[in-house]
Amino acid sequence: MPHALPTLSTLRVLGVLLAAGAANAHAAPIAVPDARGITIQLAVPASRIIAIAPHLTEIAFAAGAGDRVIAVSAYSDYPPAARRLPQVGDGARIDIERILTLKPDLVLAWKSGNQASDVSRLERLGIRVWVSESSRLADIPALLRHVAVLAGVPASGARAAGAFESEIARLRGRYRARAATEAQQRVFYEIWHQPLLTVNGEHIISDAIALCGGINVFAGLPVLTPSVTLEAVLAARPELVLGGGSAGGEAAFVQRWRRMPLAALRAMSPRHIAPDSIQRQSPRIVDGVRAICASLESRRNERHRR
Numbered sequence: 001m002p003h004a005l006p007t008l009s010t011l012r013v014l015g016v017l018l019a020a021g022a023a024n025a026h027a028a029p030i031a032v033p034d035a036r037g038i039t040i041q042l043a044v045p046a047s048r049i050i051a052i053a054p055h056l057t058e059i060a061f062a063a064g065a066g067d068r069v070i071a072v073s074a075y076s077d078y079p080p081a082a083r084r085l086p087q088v089g090d091g092a093r094i095d096i097e098r099i100l101t102l103k104p105d106l107v108l109a110w111k112s113g114n115q116a117s118d119v120s121r122l123e124r125l126g127i128r129v130w131v132s133e134s135s136r137l138a139d140i141p142a143l144l145r146h147v148a149v150l151a152g153v154p155a156s157g158a159r160a161a162g163a164f165e166s167e168i169a170r171l172r173g174r175y176r177a178r179a180a181t182e183a184q185q186r187v188f189y190e191i192w193h194q195p196l197l198t199v200n201g202e203h204i205i206s207d208a209i210a211l212c213g214g215i216n217v218f219a220g221l222p223v224l225t226p227s228v229t230l231e232a233v234l235a236a237r238p239e240l241v242l243g244g245g246s247a248g249g250e251a252a253f254v255q256r257w258r259r260m261p262l263a264a265l266r267a268m269s270p271r272h273i274a275p276d277s278i279q280r281q282s283p284r285i286v287d288g289v290r291a292i293c294a295s296l297e298s299r300r301n302e303r304h305r306r
Helices: 008-025 054-062 080-085 096-102 116-124 138-152 154-181 205-209 230-236 249-258 283-304
Strands: 032-035 039-041 049-051 069-072 106-109 129-132 186-191 214-216 240-243 271-273
Touching: 008 240, 049 054, 049 271, 054 069, 054 080, 054 106, 054 138, 069 096, 096 116, 116 129, 116 230, 129 138, 138 154, 154 205, 154 249, 154 283, 186 205, 186 230, 205 214, 205 271, 205 283, 249 271, 271 283
Parallel strands: 049 069, 049 106, 106 129, 186 214, 186 240, 240 271
Antiparallel strands: 032 039
């Protein structure tokens, strides 16, 4: 008995499937450079992503790839959806075995926050790892765009990046005139109190201080987050102390500086900055920049009233 000829609708469906297969066969692989100078290549967009730093969890969600994130690091508490995901360790140590069990096709890592040995081991085990680092505010939109491309959602990443750039440009324009007409305010930024830790000029917080018209008094130190003494702070002559890493929140931070043993230290006008808004290299850093700018502006107004 002769075979029945395919219908016109069947031929159309076959044509669409063949065309799609041909397009996929000739599609160029995804290639995105990382902070090590290594280009990470994927044959298809990543659909199972693990972020092993809290800010990279935020970046993935902000870029529109939140539905592709299957696990995160400890302290990944934003956005709220991230709290429901399994955790695979923190910056000091990640759970390699659990990561292997989850079978990710991409891990997002932080160059200065994750252990290089953990990253190397993951790669030796065949897992692709894209390593990032942000030292300037302009690096945040690049992170959003790169992660979105790796996840196959470039349009949403571009929108998020554009929104961030617009807000930073607005803040820069608002405070540029102030910075140009007045002497830069000398700022000490505290990221932790015991030991007393600050940031150098390569840190993204230093870039935020500069945008607002301030100068980081420890910008010239060689270490990204150096430990300093109170004597060194006194010698650096800051007129404003910013920070938020101290245990106890705003009240503890302000009171500790107001109870310093030397009057010169007590006079440095401490202002609290919510840590997660400035210490995470994600779009939320805009909130931290606003807070820094507002603190410098308030200090300028105080100086003018004298």
